[in-house]
Amino acid sequence: xxxxxxxxxxxxxxxDIEDMIDKLTWEKLTEQFWLDxxxxxxxxxxxxxxxxxxxKDMIGKVFGGLTLLDTLQSQDGIQSLKAAIRTQHEEAVYxxxxxxxxxxxKSYSSIFSTLNTPKEIDKIFxxxxxxxxxxxxxxxxxxxxxxxxDLEKKVASVFLESFLxxxxxxxxxxxxxxxxxxNVAEIIKLIIRDESVHGTYIGYKFQIAYNQLPSxxxxxxKNWAFNLLFELYENETKYTEFIYDDLxxxxxxxxxLRYNANKAxxxxxxxxxxxxxxxxxxxIVMNGISTGTSNHDFFSQVGNGYLxxxxxxMSDDDYSKWD
Numbered sequence: 001x002x003x004x005x006x007x008x009x010x011x012x013x014x015x016d017i018e019d020m021i022d023k024l025t026w027e028k029l030t031e032q033f034w035l036d037x038x039x040x041x042x043x044x045x046x047x048x049x050x051x052x053x054x055x056k057d058m059i060g061k062v063f064g065g066l067t068l069l070d071t072l073q074s075q076d077g078i079q080s081l082k083a084a085i086r087t088q089h090e091e092a093v094y095x096x097x098x099x100x101x102x103x104x105x106k107s108y109s110s111i112f113s114t115l116n117t118p119k120e121i122d123k124i125f126x127x128x129x130x131x132x133x134x135x136x137x138x139x140x141x142x143x144x145x146x147x148x149x150d151l152e153k154k155v156a157s158v159f160l161e162s163f164l165x166x167x168x169x170x171x172x173x174x175x176x177x178x179x180x181x182x183n184v185a186e187i188i189k190l191i192i193r194d195e196s197v198h199g200t201y202i203g204y205k206f207q208i209a210y211n212q213l214p215s216x217x218x219x220x221x222k223n224w225a226f227n228l229l230f231e232l233y234e235n236e237t238k239y240t241e242f243i244y245d246d247l248x249x250x251x252x253x254x255x256x257l258r259y260n261a262n263k264a265x266x267x268x269x270x271x272x273x274x275x276x277x278x279x280x281x282x283x284i285v286m287n288g289i290s291t292g293t294s295n296h297d298f299f300s301q302v303g304n305g306y307l308x309x310x311x312x313x314m315s316d317d318d319y320s321k322w323d
Contacts, residue, residue, distance in 0.1 A: 012088040022089035025201045029096045032197070034190050036107035039183050041114040047180045048115050054246050059171060060116065061243055064124040065134045066168040067108040069160060072138050074101035076145050077157050081202065084150035090205070097198050104191050111184055133239035137164055137232060144228075154206040155225045155268060159232060162199035162264035163257070165191075167240050170253045170285060177284030185288065192289060203267030210269065222270065229273065233261060255280050 017023050048056070078098035085091045112121045128134055141164075144156040169188055176185035210218060236257055244250045255276050262272035278286055 010088070012092065014089065017089060018087045019089065021201070021204055022087055022093055025093050025197060026089065026096065028197055029093070029100070029194070032190075032193060033100075035103065036110045036187055039110075039186050039190075041111060041183050041187075044181045044183045045114070047175075051180075056115075058243055058247060060112075060120065060124045061127060061131075062168045062171050063108045063111055064128040065131075065239075065243075066165060067105050067125075068128045068134055068138055069165060069168075070101050070105035070108070072142060073157070073160060074098055074105055076142055077101070077160065080145040080153050081150075081157060081205075084153075084209070086205075086208070093201065097201075100194050100198075104194070107187050107191070111187065115184075131239075131242070133235055133242060136235050137239070140232065140235075149221075151206060151209055151221050152224065154202055154209075155221070155228065158199050158203045158206065158267050159229060159264050161195045161202065162267050163229075163261045164232065164236065165195060166260040167236055167243065167253060167257055169289075170244075170249070170256050173285045173288035174249070174282070176288040177282075189288070199264065199267045203264075203269070206267075207269040225265075225268065225270065226273065229261060229265070233257065252282050252285075256282070256285060 014023070051059075078094050078101065082091055082094055085094070112124065116124070141156045141160050144152055148156065169192060172181060172185040172188040175181040176189075210221065213221070237254060240253045240257065241250050244253050258274035258276040259278060259281050262274055262276065265272055
């Protein structure tokens with residue numbers, strides 16, 4: 001019989017931290033904890049009834065696509081990253097991220113159950129299985145999770161968290177900026193706040209491993225990442241045209257995509273690819289992307305500050321100070 005002393009099981013010790021970013025990120029994510037059940041989505045029904053059928057169809061497709069991507073991230077993405085953890089605390093952070101990605105996916109079902117009939121919901125989920133553009137990006141990222149290197153998996157995860165979600169985020173942020181669907185948008189703001197931390201944290205872990213590579217290997221993975229981004233952007237522009245052309249929003253959404261693609265590259269420590277900056281994005285949407293808490297009364301409408309106080313997403317400076 002093997003002695004336990006030969007192969008002791010190691011308890012995680014949060015009083016002995018190897019990488020302080022693990023501790024800071026754990027604290028940030030737990031401070032930000034939320035559930036969709038606390039957001040009064042039914043308060044948006046009056047606005048929903050005033051929207052055109054084209055708008056309702058767009059919103060259903062947008063949230064269906066987001067549900068698919070959050071499902072991918074919760075079921076496959078974060079699990080694939082655990083193979084390369086550096087510390088037990090890093091795995092604990094990944095566990096938190098994985099759970100919250102499941103919360104995100106479930107939140108869209110709460111929106112559907114409030115706004116849509118069962119038949120409409122079935123149609124939305126059938127669409128996610130059949131649309132070539134949403135399936136292409138999901139399967140492309142999934143393939144990397146299955147067969148890519150540890151660094152390639154982190155690149156794919158950051159591109160998903162910091163870039164691919166944002167074609168879907170545009171619509172609810174636009175409606176929020178125009179005084180419509182505030183509670184639906186509240187959920188999106190909560191998700192954005194989480195994804196901000198997820199993308200920055202995973203990008204930080206990428207940079208640690210990347211900086212230890214020989215220069216030629218660094219160049220190889222960098223070229224691979226930019227080629228992947230080009231491929232995903234090309235597909236994302238087609239997806240955006242499919243979703244938004246009928247509303248005339250497509251070109252504005254593409255600016256938003258390019259801006260967030262640059263943010264994804266920044267999370268990986270790379271220079272931006274596109275000339276677009278925050279100043280080029282529709283200011284109504286940029287205002288909506290602010291992650292501060294809403295001033296909702298606790299006993300009527302519960303905003304994203306509902307037991308949390310004011311919690312801001314982690315900024316780049318929070319991480320760079322620990323480099």
